[in-house]
Amino acid sequence: MNFMSDNVAGAAPEIMAALLEANAGTAPSYGADAISKRLEQRFADLFGRPVAIFPVATGTAANALALAQFTPPWGSVYCHAEAHIQADECGAPEMFTSGAKLVPLPGPHGKLLPETLAAALDRAPKGFVHAVQPAALSLTQATEAGTVYRPDEVAALADIAHRHGLAVHMDGARFANAVSHLGCDPAEVTWRVGVDALSFGATKNGALGAEAVIFFDPAKAADFAYRRKRSAHLFSKMRFLSAQLDAYLADGLWLRLAAHANAMAARLAQGLAALPGVTLAHPVEANEIFAALPEAMITHLQTHGAGFYRWDGQVVRLVTAWNTPAADVEHFLALAAAAAEK
Amino acid sequence: MNFMSDNVAGAAPEIMAALLEANAGTAPSYGADAISKRLEQRFADLFGRPVAIFPVATGTAANALALAQFTPPWGSVYCHAEAHIQADECGAPEMFTSGAKLVPLPGPHGKLLPETLAAALDRAPKGFVHAVQPAALSLTQATEAGTVYRPDEVAALADIAHRHGLAVHMDGARFANAVSHLGCDPAEVTWRVGVDALSFGATKNGALGAEAVIFFDPAKAADFAYRRKRSAHLFSKMRFLSAQLDAYLADGLWLRLAAHANAMAARLAQGLAALPGVTLAHPVEANEIFAALPEAMITHLQTHGAGFYRWDGQVVRLVTAWNTPAADVEHFLALAAAAAEK
């Protein structure tokens, strides 16, 4: 019953199998291998347009590199106050941009509201030499609160950003969970609604460690290869990164894995919400549940081996993964119910 | 017959097996898992002293992070002109140190000579506010020329460095090949002779992508975890990095793999050197051969499917790996011999 994070889960068997297969024989290094080469086409097919893609091994690398491509050292990046780039990357965006500034904005349930963004950008002193210049908007999909932006919500935010001259980045560490929830074509919630670059995550959803930075306009990826190399994120045995992504995309694996995680989260949320004294802090739309539990229930769950984070006061965070056993979910709910009845 | 690089080779079966094994069940993330935790002890045992170790996925990351720990932005790093950090990392050391300067020095066969280093450091204007301040020496072991520093050679260089207040870093991307050649205890060519930090490489010698930054004085690793995180080199599913290193060290695998690569290189070198018109550019002490070949021989080899780099003029570079087939070596030599007889 480990609901600490989706990164406590291992790798999906299909991805492990792909690694083993990729290991056969010699292969050109640094991305000149056959798997790496076909990956670009795979992503182009997935998104229905030519793309430039760059595999890296961590989500922080994907985010920081993508933002650096759009943001000069005197630029600023607008994001939600709880965004991973602001709260959980120890200043990586600042390092990779050579010192840009993040502008954290509030928003309910982990989501930015168009009016909040518009107001912030209207206030920003553009062309004023004494102030950093707005350069990028970063949206997290699914959000850190386990919610999901609908395509029209992304469109509204991206439109504001573009009108002010900002590029739009999407942190898709849990992109699969978001797309699974939306049931839409991935294009519909990215480039068709104004996303310029996507950190396409696989690590949290069944890979060992693999993400792809995707530029929907390949022309905007100029010189990105140097950025990746000098930040030490170019892998010599690239085939092992690419094979993970290749298997992840094959036959819709990525969405199957995410669908399971989402379903487990939905079941957890439904079961918890039915208990007295439990309140969901946010809508559960992806694979994270934030819920306020009675203190006795928290204690009871912990003493019976359930793993999760206390987030804030009575609110706990539960995260499901591609392989969360349904039995664990039911066991957890049974424990919670028992505590509730006491 | 792919002698392009040791990074064209895949991963050793023992390491692949360890990955599969590590994949079982859930595990705490970011290095709190059991494999990661025992790794420190493994390295302590290997080197015969307490160490602080930090797994990362690329050699460039290991080097740049280690150097940044010792070098302030106004510092300088002394290294061989052909060192990977100077020639092949696209400015990663500069990025990670926030702008330090590398000072490339010449030296025969890829090795720095003590007198060259001493002269350079004597010339360096220490305490002169207008000049960057010498902060670190970086030695490559085995060198980019396929040669190996003997312990007394490292000692002589490290002693000069320490007398001038520099820390000593060793780029050990091919450390296994060097130790295999020397037949010594790894401690004898590192901390016992003055090495402060080691980039302990595994990727080129049978891992998928795994290196360890090792500080021989754990006190010198203070805050290094933040450096790794903000450069996006902290893995969430760390067990997959650690499992590679764990298997690499188990039962002396790392030295067995290197011994094979070295043996193949020695055989290649011996065979080539016996041919008319062939001259070895450097002593072959690890798994790289640099040899000047007649043009006709180069053409003959290439047209018969041998893969290698033309390095400089007639000099080609051949690299063997942990799994280079002996048959490939013999085939290559037969082709070369045939060309030599024409």
Place this chain on the structure above:
Amino acid sequence: MNFMSDNVAGAAPEIMAALLEANAGTAPSYGADAISKRLEQRFADLFGRPVAIFPVATGTAANALALAQFTPPWGSVYCHAEAHIQADECGAPEMFTSGAKLVPLPGPHGKLLPETLAAALDRAPKGFVHAVQPAALSLTQATEAGTVYRPDEVAALADIAHRHGLAVHMDGARFANAVSHLGCDPAEVTWRVGVDALSFGATKNGALGAEAVIFFDPAKAADFAYRRKRSAHLFSKMRFLSAQLDAYLADGLWLRLAAHANAMAARLAQGLAALPGVTLAHPVEANEIFAALPEAMITHLQTHGAGFYRWDGQVVRLVTAWNTPAADVEHFLALAAAAAEK
């Protein structure tokens, strides 16, 4: 009637005279001249303790350099949301710290409240590798709102900062105005109440362009000279920076100049506050007035040649300087009164 800023004023005659005097003959460069050498003692006398001081030419340089001395790239700097370092330096602190993060906090009248700082630092995830680490507190004295921290207020904030391991920096671009208002010994509002480094401003108060970074514990200034040099803020003809500061400190000039500016601001504030429809937005304690004026009054003043900034809605900012003519103040007030009577 130019109340746009205190930087529209020129240099005080005493300072110009000092420049002319300093120009005689040759002098060692880069701070080895006699004037520069005696400057350290002047500041030591002023503050009643040994100090390390470093002249620079701009307030932004003083702030960014001082903060960089205390803040690693993975560090964070706590400051008021309206602080110059956050709002008006185009990311200089981020550049000089190699990418640290500023944490802007709210507070009434430009001042941080102890409870706000304490809450923010309690929330900060210290020792959590995924988050930047609190490293410095920066207080602005006088504040951007024209108010002044009392010594006990600085003490309370500095105490919280120190308990959490942060260094305390004071942005004293208008330090003279603050000290003049407080009527205290400069030590009482700096090192005696926990300030570790001070950007001691002179530019806004009668210099051409001269500030001093002061470390109250000289040991904390180690290597600072390299920081200054590599950021291109070491002057070859340093005597011309030092002469400004030397004259500024001589015979209490700095406080006389500030006293005049403050008196002019007080008179302006008093006069404006007496008019119907005018509200002071902040207490006027230094040389800045923020006041909400009726629209007709703003127009009347502007059309009659009064220079000032519209700050926010009806609020305008007026800044007085060391040489603001009393007649200008009275003229301005007469115009405002005329507009109020319409």
Place this chain on the structure above:
Amino acid sequence: MNFMSDNVAGAAPEIMAALLEANAGTAPSYGADAISKRLEQRFADLFGRPVAIFPVATGTAANALALAQFTPPWGSVYCHAEAHIQADECGAPEMFTSGAKLVPLPGPHGKLLPETLAAALDRAPKGFVHAVQPAALSLTQATEAGTVYRPDEVAALADIAHRHGLAVHMDGARFANAVSHLGCDPAEVTWRVGVDALSFGATKNGALGAEAVIFFDPAKAADFAYRRKRSAHLFSKMRFLSAQLDAYLADGLWLRLAAHANAMAARLAQGLAALPGVTLAHPVEANEIFAALPEAMITHLQTHGAGFYRWDGQVVRLVTAWNTPAADVEHFLALAAAAAEK
């Protein structure tokens, strides 16, 4: 008899007078004042074409900012091994470029030879993701050895640089001395022969501290204002920087001052060269003399109060300035002659 450096000299009376004059009244800050505004036209007239100009206070700032405009973090800057940017700026170019690499090249008498540059650029692995990419050439005019590039020499080097896609920067800390020596129009040795940006120095030649970064194609100066601001080199009381440059250009003052310094150097060189045991190390074309003197002569001069640097072994450096007294030169030569006769 202070020949230590041209920066031991003070400011020219015309420049001091301009400062005093500029001090009258209030003036808009940050470059919106009348003097700053007319400066662009002054430089346009001087160079016979529209230019973008940015005053700063130090030569290091001018160089580092100009290079950063042309050089991405993964770029490299080619320069002479003795160039100020390489040897005397404590890594400022690295800081301002966010970590680019300088490539020092040898060359006789402080000058780069076209064949050296061409060979270096031919060797540079352009488009190779593992290596920094050549981005800029920086020439020093007059050189650190006191020599001067002729227009055709600049043209040959700039042509090579441009053919390889590099921008051309000229470090003109002693530009006046070079132009005075050449007797040419300043355009002839800059933009007409391929210089893209010039650090136009005034500090060493009679200013207190003033330089201008000049872009000969104003379009290439985009966003430069943010660079200057965030590096803390934008002056609030800009009129005091601009006034120095304004007076420096007025009525050919800059060339008159340089002509004197050059004449004094020529006389020193001629006098020394005539003495037995003295050898000039480099042609004396500007205001620096490098000469090997007998040990006894060095001692004799020093004990009689002559100030100069021992450069390397018996070679000393003498620098003359805009106000070096002819009597000092004659006195120095007399002392040297006396020593020579012993």
